[in-house]
Each structure stands twice: as structure tokens, then as C-alpha cells.
Amino acid sequence: MPTPIAPMLATPGPVPTGEGWAAEIKHDGMRACVTANGDRWRVHSRTGRDVTGNFPELAALPELLGGRRAALDGELVCLDAAGVTDFSRLQQRIGVRDPGPRLLRAAPVTLYLFDLLVLGDEELLETPYSNRRGLLEELDLRGAGVQTPPSFPGATAEVYAAAREHGLEGVVCKRLASPYTPGLRSKTWVKTVIPHTADVVVCGWLPGRGRLRDTIGALIVGAYDRSGRLHLVGRVGSGLSGAARQQLERRLTPLRRVRPPASHAELTAMAEATWVEPEVVARIAYRSWTGGTQLRHPVYRGVLDDHDPSCAQLPD
Incomplete structure (x- = not known):
């Protein structure tokens, strides 16, 4: 062989x-x-x-x-x-x-x-x-x-x-x-x-509301610039099925950390966030990038088990 x-x-x-x-x-x-x-x-x-x-x-x-x-x-x-x-x-x-x-x-x-x-x-x-x-x-x-x-x-x-x-x-x-x-x-x-899909690294999650109160409501995702600095690029709630939320919770819970892995202007609005080590890569669909650093209308597609987090890159 x-x-x-x-x-x-x-x-x-x-x-x-x-x-x-x-x-x-x-x-x-x-x-x-x-x-x-x-x-x-x-x-x-x-x-x-x-x-x-x-x-x-x-x-x-x-x-x-x-x-x-x-x-x-x-x-x-x-x-x-x-x-x-x-x-x-x-x-x-x-x-x-x-x-x-x-x-x-x-x-x-x-x-x-x-x-x-x-x-x-x-x-x-x-x-x-x-x-x-x-x-x-x-x-x-x-x-x-x-x-x-x-x-x-x-x-x-x-x-x-x-x-x-x-x-x-x-x-x-x-x-x-x-x-x-x-x-x-x-x-x-x-x-x-061909636009518009991207690989991002999961940096944390926000809790759900209503019937989703006890599970993941939206992922907080990031990407790296050319210097290797991690930026938070958006929240992804669309496309998360019940099974996907459960799978992600099992995967992310052992990776929890106290502080966010990246800085962002909206961190004060994310007081309820649970932060994780940036190790899990996900693929998302999106309509466009706003200002080159924020995803517009992102939709979750799935986790990429065979990808290194460094593949999550901001657009040039």
C-alpha cells in the first residue's frame, strides 16, 4: 500500500x-x-x-x-x-x-x-x-x-x-x-x-431567545488579516438547524475561554457572549462584505473538520 x-x-x-x-x-x-x-x-x-x-x-x-x-x-x-x-x-x-x-x-x-x-x-x-x-x-x-x-x-x-x-x-x-x-x-x-462563500473561525456564541433560550442563538465568527491578526467579522444565526446547534455546543463547550480571542468595537454589546478558542472552522454563505471586514447576511453552511483555522482570511 x-x-x-x-x-x-x-x-x-x-x-x-x-x-x-x-x-x-x-x-x-x-x-x-x-x-x-x-x-x-x-x-x-x-x-x-x-x-x-x-x-x-x-x-x-x-x-x-x-x-x-x-x-x-x-x-x-x-x-x-x-x-x-x-x-x-x-x-x-x-x-x-x-x-x-x-x-x-x-x-x-x-x-x-x-x-x-x-x-x-x-x-x-x-x-x-x-x-x-x-x-x-x-x-x-x-x-x-x-x-x-x-x-x-x-x-x-x-x-x-x-x-x-x-x-x-x-x-x-x-x-x-x-x-x-x-x-x-x-x-x-x-x-x-466564485462569490459568495467564506471559511471563518468560530470565536464564540450568543445565547438564543425564546424557544432557543438554552442553546446557541448565533455564532460569533472571525477571520485573519494578512498580518495574522484575528478580527470578528459577524454573527451567524441563519442556517443553524436544531441538530447543528447541538453539534456545535458539544464541539465548542470544551474550548471556552474567559476573554474574546479578538478585539471588536461591538464587544460591549456582546456581554452575554460565551467565548471560545478559535479552533473550529465553519463555512458560511454571504451576500457581501461591508467595509471589507463585516459579513452581510451570513448563513451557516457547516463545520470544516479538515481545515486549519489559518484558512479563515479577510478578503484582499
Whole structure:
């Protein structure tokens, strides 16, 4: 079995133009490193956790590979009725080991593969992206729970326009000549997220009112500026279901602290807040940023178990 390989990371930026780039759709899911050999297979998260038992749908992968030894990079997604990735549905599966039949039917997971890192005895990390993609497509890994979405050389602007038109998360553009650099953020991969979603770090919560009096009413969330300073960027109450409130309360209670982890002009209006260490990352949808530091109409989407808090960044 190949050793799991830390995923290569893309640099945020505008869609690159010019020759030598290919574009892929950026899918709203959970990054996965998959290894296989014979009839054995393993799945590791972006942070290196073994999550094989969480995703039994991928058991078909060894057969699709014909028993070959391989390491692959991809994204675990759940799809809605229109075939678009639905992160809130995937949220039901994250952290659930040995999911039961009902959950497997309600939120089936598909592995979208986009890179091939090891095949047989050959390590492909130094091989150009275009060659790796060619080998991946020759494998034709398509079946129950596994798909290989296309890559589009020379069409970065067109793919971005199509993704925007269809309400997708964004695109990742990759230099055709780029090697695979494990664990590093490279400018040879550029991710362009279509507004309007953001990753934020949870800094605390405000109590609910009325029927929500004894639970979380709204999350207080933050993001880091380029100097690494944490700013409170808003309160998020919309989109919090009863189950999400309970899950968050269990997750956040052990992280409580006395003082807020960041300063903010409205702290005097947050006397009832419970503050926590800024360790839990959440994804939110929003309409716009006000003044570049405050979220307008944020809506909770879910917790990102495989993201480091430093990914919560203020917009440039």
C-alpha cells in the first residue's frame, strides 16, 4: 500500500490567462488522499486522519483499478437532485464512522478524482500535471461512488464563466507543466472561488431567545488579516438547524475561554457572549462584505473538520 501523500494546495487568485493552463471545476467537498493495492484501500483526510470507515461507498475502487497499486488525490462530495455538490448534505457524513443504511441513502458520497500520484511501482510527483491527468483518464475510474471529472486545457476563462453561470463554487487552474508538491501551497495551482462563500473561525456564541433560550442563538465568527491578526467579522444565526446547534455546543463547550480571542468595537454589546478558542472552522454563505471586514447576511453552511483555522482570511 502506498504511503498517504499530503495534498498539494492551490493559491487563491484570479483566473490565470495565457498558454499552458488547464481548468477544473472546484467542487464543494472534503479533500481526500486515496491509496489502494490489490483489494485493500484507505482514505485519509487533508489533515492525515484515516477516514476509511466513514465512506464505504469507495469499496469499489480496488476493482476499478484492477488491483493496481495507486495513490490518488480527489474530493469527497455529496450531490443534490440537480447533480451539484451540496456541502450541507456532506456535513451529515463528516465524522460519522460506519454510517448506517439510512444515512447512506440520504447522503451518498462520491469521490471525484483529479490527480494520480502513484501507479504501480512508479511515483509520479515529478511528472508534469498534463501527463498525470492523461494517465488518470486512461484508467477511466468511473463507477458507483467514484468519478473522474474532466480537465479543460486552454479554457480557463470559459470554464470560470460556465461555473459562475451554473452557481458552482469556482475553478482550479493548473499549469500543464507543474509537478505535484505534497503539502505545499503552489502558484502553479490557482483556485478562484466564485462569490459568495467564506471559511471563518468560530470565536464564540450568543445565547438564543425564546424557544432557543438554552442553546446557541448565533455564532460569533472571525477571520485573519494578512498580518495574522484575528478580527470578528459577524454573527451567524441563519442556517443553524436544531441538530447543528447541538453539534456545535458539544464541539465548542470544551474550548471556552474567559476573554474574546479578538478585539471588536461591538464587544460591549456582546456581554452575554460565551467565548471560545478559535479552533473550529465553519463555512458560511454571504451576500457581501461591508467595509471589507463585516459579513452581510451570513448563513451557516457547516463545520470544516479538515481545515486549519489559518484558512479563515479577510478578503484582499
